[in-house]
Amino acid sequence: MIEPLLKVRDLCVDFGANAALRGVNFDLAAGEIVGLVGESGSGKSTLARAILRLLQPVRGSVQFLGQDLLQCSGAALRARRRELQIVFQDPLASLNPRMTVGEAIGEPLQIFEPKLTARARQLQVDAMLERVGLASAMAGRYPHEFSGGQCQRVGIARAMILRPKLLICDEVVSSLDMSIQGQIVNLLIDLQREAAMAVLFISHNLAVVRHLSQRVMVIYLGKLVEIAPCDALFAAPKHPYTRALLAAVPQLPSVIAAPAAPAAPAVPVLPAEPIQQARLMASGCAYRDRCPFVLPLCETTEPPLIEVGTGHWAACHRSQETLIPLSFAS
């Protein structure tokens, strides 16, 4: 078996007394696009930051190309980070307003390839601007002169300029208009193919994730509750939380009415917000107070992540039942 690009094991992050990540395990193959889905506060961004070591996990390991990033320090960590890049949700806030976009995109090169001449750097920046769909003549402009979608292209260019092996996209389309979201998603798909890099695509919207991911991971209160090949997840979601996320995606009436639509089991709108981290109980399933399928067992025993199909993992006591009613909305 080929060694995965990224191996995350038992990753735990605490914020004070609150557990933000509770033992996260997953692999990411080179060149793979994996979606990570969950609500605000589920730990999506914390996971991204822990992988990049922008915050310090309390336990676990993040093996990147065979090296544990959590054990690296100084120069070694810096060298690895050039291969791990991130694009943030708010495209304007993540760019320095006093730097031209050309400078912003060229800055990583300046840091990691200091021997490069200004002219050579400029050429690379121009090429990257064109590649992300902006004119190279725009290099001298400032972020505020760009629209949200254009700023996000700049953010992507800045992340791509070092040709990373792993690109983490943290809600990169959430603040964009529907008509622009597709453009950015398509750009990411193209770049990923050309550069054969892996992408961890974080979003709260399953419909967007579905269109670019090979695999999807669902996170709930700091734990992965379902991991599956994309098509399997949408055809037969095994965790009730995944179903609730699917049911929450607003759909056009034509789609809702289509009787053949297999992927949208009618689950009522999630009744509440997730329980507060501080109230997270020591035992039992963290989803149980929102779950319509709860059993007495769920109160006492936290379900482990088990394989329920080929490459399809779910952490639910009832994941292997086929009798869970798919429709009880009425």
Next chain:
Amino acid sequence: MTPTLSIDDLRIAFSHRAGSVEAVDRVSLQIAPSECVGIVGESGSGKTQVFMAAMGLLAGNARATGSVRFEGRELLGADRAALNRVRGSKLTMIPQDPMTSLTPHLKIGIQLAEVMVAHLGKTWSDARSSAGRMLERVHVPEPKRRLNQYPHELSGGMRQRVMIAMSLLCEPSLVIADEPTTALDVTIQAQIIELLRAVRGEFGMALALISHDLAVVAGLADRILVMYAGRIVEAAAAGALFRRPRHPYTAELLKCVPSISGPRSARLPTLAGQPPRPGEVLEACPFAPRCSRAAERCRVERPQLGGPAGAQVACHFPVSDD
């Protein structure tokens, strides 16, 4: 019957050093009592500005002409006192970002009660208990405790519920919801849409729902107006619009909504190009450069909104005419 809101020939221009930029161009629309109208368009299409004009909240460099009548009374050019008699009470707004719309250093209870003290002349203690009851009606758990909390102590979804409660305090005739779910997660978005549906039934007010997302509007609106580059390009009953979009822009927007079922395409459908920059003077159809159906006529003559009431389109070659 007098429409709740009646906008006629509204134009809004922003003046800058370099001249004047037209953001809204001859928009006319009506919202009937209890009706829910969805207003859909991209950033910069002018959808928010139309309603900012109605609320008297346009920026200082804006100039609005035309007419905006709320329950028969002209609001455009009305003085502050006249505006304050309706806005915040009979004409209210649910903003996109509930964090920046609530005052960070005042407790929720004070912010809610203040509305009723100002508009209904209630005493503070009276207003406070009404506020608690309203929070309960919008399904805020532990409403009494919330009254003593500050905005930052609430989640985004809870804050939006507070904003919805605030918009309902004086039994409004029209609530303007400007991208009320855009800043929220899908699960919370679904809850807020459900809540808006429920309060519409309960309070019977008219609702103007502004969004860039047709799927969000789909669940609530009776009628949908599609805006592009400062103009209404299509106005139709919601069902008809989804079944048979007439403007090519509407048809393209519908294709852009990602689906959770059906075949998974290798690429997401997108709208090529960018909307025209505000201020670009256009004697042509503003959508022509992005339109696959555009012909010579579209580049020289601007299509006007026309057709039978309830199915209007501004296009020389509407879809489904072939």
